[in-house]
Amino acid sequence: MVINARTRIAAILKHHPAALEAIISISPKFEKLRNPLLRKLIAGRATVAMASKIGGCPVGDFFAKLRPLGFDIDLATPAGPEEKQDVPGFLKTVKPDQVVLLDVRPVLALGQDPLNIILEKVRHLQSGQVLKIQNTFEPTPLMLLLQKQGFASYAEQIDDNLVETFFYRTSAEEWHPAPTAEGQMNWDNILRQFKGKLKTIDVRHLEMPLPMLTILEELDQLPVETALFVYHKRIPVFLLPELAQRQFDYRIKEISDGEVHLIIFSNDVGRQ
16 A cells, blocks of 8 residues: 555555554544544544644654555655634634633543544534634644634644643534424435334433543444434534535434434435
């Protein structure tokens, strides 16, 4: 396999099982890749260039570790231009009392992943508030994830051990579909279409971000003619754009406060 700075980490891990330990050995910041669910989410988005920024190491460190495993290195393909990002307008006008500070460095120091804490903070942001995350690296996968949810972001390197990343919702309001008679009929039609071809999982007992990661793990193994039926506690707003990117459609049925059902299926099957 030929790799370059733009190759996604997930493709490298899929090609050679020993690549996981090779990458983890580059930086302690890559220890989170040992978690298979987090690996699905992070490695699928991050390129070698992105991962080098996260790990605070040069791209060449990846090539040096992966070349002995049989990977061919393409040095001619650049990582892409490093554009100097101007300070966005929302940071020029925001007031101190509108900034919600979250320092995740203590969580990282314990070897834990702060994603669930971050997403919970995001969920409770009020209109006009800015989330300021203090971290040891630029959280590129998180920035991509929240961008799909209508957030603008800006990262600034303060020193070798501190990066401050700001998130501000630019969309008018969080998407939250309301159940309708038409939606109910469509739900019933889809349920009949996949009768006898449903895989059922219950993620109501899981803490964030495990519901989303568990669903994505199941979808990776789901036969194309089968739909995934999910018992959930809430509408998973962070999951929905990820489903669209992976060419999945879905239907949502709100049963009660604290219980939501989803049917997730391939776009191609749903159009039949």
